[in-house]
Amino acid sequence: xxxxxxxxxxxxxxxxxxxxxxxxxxxxxxxxxxxxxxxxxxxxxxxxxxxxxxxxxxxxxxxxxxxxxxx
Numbered sequence: 001x002x003x004x005x006x007x008x009x010x011x012x013x014x015x016x017x018x019x020x021x022x023x024x025x026x027x028x029x030x031x032x033x034x035x036x037x038x039x040x041x042x043x044x045x046x047x048x049x050x051x052x053x054x055x056x057x058x059x060x061x062x063x064x065x066x067x068x069x070x071x
Contacts, residue, residue, distance in 0.1 A: 003035035003042065008064035010034060010043060016058040021047035034062055 010029040012018070020026035033044040039056045 003037055005033045005035045005044070006064040006067075008032060008034040008062050010041070010059065010063075011061040012054065012058050013060050016054065018043055018045065018052045018054060019048055021045055023048075034064065036062075 008031075010018075010032055012027040014027070017025035017027050018029065020029060029043065029045055031046065035042040040053050041056065041059050041062065043052045043054065045052065
């Protein structure tokens, strides 16, 4: 299965964190590539060099623009 990645911002529920671009734990990521798969959010945060995975209950909000497909 191919993941669909979106450029997005991510907010996590209180007490959950990922490593941000500056190398410190954060609950808010203003810019990342995000893919949703099987109840998990895969976060490719610029500057970290890794993809971090959080479970769906850890996510408060993911915001991205829908891709428009010509019909």
